[in-house]
Amino acid sequence: xxxxxxxxxxxxxxxxxxxxxxxxxxxxxxxxxxxxxxxxxxxxxxxxxxxxxxxxxxxxxxxxxxxxxxxxxxxxxxxxxxxxxxxxxxxxxxxxxxxxxxxxxxxxxxxxxxxxxxxxxxxxxxxxxxxxxxxxxxxxxxxxxxxxxxxxxxxxxxxxxxxxxxxxxxxxxxxxxxxxxxxxxxxxxxxxxxxxxxxxxxxxxxxxxxxxxxxxxxxxxxxxxxxxxxxxxxxxxxxxxxxxxxxxxxxxxxxxxxxxxxxxxxxxxxxxxxxxxxxxxxxxxxxxxxxxxxxxxxxxxxxxxxxxxxxxxxxxxxxxxxxxxxxxxxxxxxxxxxxxxxxxxxxxxxxxxxxxxxxxxxxxxxxxxxxxxxxxxxxxxxxxxxxxxxxxxxxxxxxxxxxxxxxxxxxxxxxxxxxxxxxxxxxxxxxxxxx
Numbered sequence: 001x002x003x004x005x006x007x008x009x010x011x012x013x014x015x016x017x018x019x020x021x022x023x024x025x026x027x028x029x030x031x032x033x034x035x036x037x038x039x040x041x042x043x044x045x046x047x048x049x050x051x052x053x054x055x056x057x058x059x060x061x062x063x064x065x066x067x068x069x070x071x072x073x074x075x076x077x078x079x080x081x082x083x084x085x086x087x088x089x090x091x092x093x094x095x096x097x098x099x100x101x102x103x104x105x106x107x108x109x110x111x112x113x114x115x116x117x118x119x120x121x122x123x124x125x126x127x128x129x130x131x132x133x134x135x136x137x138x139x140x141x142x143x144x145x146x147x148x149x150x151x152x153x154x155x156x157x158x159x160x161x162x163x164x165x166x167x168x169x170x171x172x173x174x175x176x177x178x179x180x181x182x183x184x185x186x187x188x189x190x191x192x193x194x195x196x197x198x199x200x201x202x203x204x205x206x207x208x209x210x211x212x213x214x215x216x217x218x219x220x221x222x223x224x225x226x227x228x229x230x231x232x233x234x235x236x237x238x239x240x241x242x243x244x245x246x247x248x249x250x251x252x253x254x255x256x257x258x259x260x261x262x263x264x265x266x267x268x269x270x271x272x273x274x275x276x277x278x279x280x281x282x283x284x285x286x287x288x289x290x291x292x293x294x295x296x297x298x299x300x301x302x303x304x305x306x307x308x309x310x311x312x313x314x315x316x317x318x319x320x321x322x323x324x325x326x327x328x329x330x331x332x333x334x335x336x337x338x339x340x341x342x343x344x345x346x347x348x349x350x351x352x353x354x355x356x357x358x359x360x361x362x363x364x365x366x367x368x369x370x371x372x373x374x375x376x377x378x379x380x381x382x383x384x385x386x387x388x389x390x391x392x393x394x395x396x397x398x399x400x401x402x403x404x405x406x407x408x409x410x411x412x413x414x415x416x417x418x419x420x421x422x423x424x425x426x427x428x429x430x431x432x433x434x435x
């Protein structure tokens with residue numbers, strides 16, 4: 001068994017690629033762990049709440065900015081077809097972002113009242129730009145995954161987080177509107193990091209683009225992968241809106257400060273995901289595509305599950321144990337409520353971090369309709385549980401019910417993933433997957 005484990009870690013390209021991505025990411029989020037206490041003392045819970053609302057809007061609207069064709073970049077067998085899908089996705093991102101800009105300009109007042117942001121006039125420009133930048137990164141990151149250029153992805157993570165930390169501290173001290181400092185710093189950081197990454201990719205493929213780009217081929221590929229916009233946009237939109245729903249719920253029915261406490265709590269809980277889980281998901285995507293054709297998908301799924309399980313459980317337990325110390329001693333007494341929220345939400349976040357990276361199997365197996373059905377059901381149950389909590393008029397009870405809902409729904413999601421990828425539960429607990 002020891003030899004099998006050593007063989008798996010040393011020779012597995014999957015593990016090597018994950019470790020490559022983790023190198024830059026670990027350094028970046030190590031800096032975040034050091035800098036977060038300073039940032040949390042510069043900005044108020046209200047500022048965190050406003051940033052959480054902004055980030056939630058961008059996250060939700062960014063889902064369909066490329067019409068989900070960015071997911072198809074890794075699928076073609078030829079590099080030429082992947083380049084065509086890449087350019088198609090970037091073009092759709094630009095057009096869709098301009099449409100969002102027009103909508104925000106025409107309906108700024110009602111949107112300001114809906115989202116509870118008094119200075120939305122500033123965000124009319126920032127939000128559409130952030131949406132395009134996010135879509136741009138999605139496209140480029142999937143291209144780097146396709147070409148297995150994980151070193152550039154790793155460096156991008158480091159550069160982005162370094163810039164975010166530096167600019168958030170800078171704006172916190174020198175920008176008079178402290179509530180917008182987090183937002184402007186985040187947008188500038190992501191934009192500069194994307195510029196660096198985009199130039200690197202363009203220099204590598206510019207000659208190939210001239211040779212292989214074809215509008216006719218783009219439309220052919222657009223039709224071939226049409227299931228992504230048909231079946232993936234809605235469930236992904238529902239999934240992200242479900243994840244971000246508590247922010248809107250807490251800011252609407254309670255206060256921006258409560259939403260800010262929840263937001264910082266989630267940032268700490270998602271730290272293991274930011275460090276490792278996202279990278280595993282990117283590596284999984286390319287590997288699962290290859291293993292599908294090699295008839296080894298179920299074995300790869302089991303390996304990925306146990307790797308995610310070990311990382312998520314260990315990270316979640318450590319955060320649960322040290323939550324009170326982290327928030328009150330490091331961040332300041334104003335964040336004591338966030339420590340309580342963290343302990344309540346930890347179990348559901350651990351399960352979510354295990355399950356979510358494995359959900360890419362629905363697209364790989366061309367079963368997006370199953371994921372769509374689950375997302376609709378999850379969205380409905382989340383609304384129902386949060387709605388039920390309103391009668392108690394207590395944000396803590398709302399989060400308890402939210403945690404219960406997530407534990408139920410993500411358990412069902414995991415079982416669906418195993419079924420689609422033909423993983424037998426009996427084999428899940430066998431050591432044969434290490435061979």
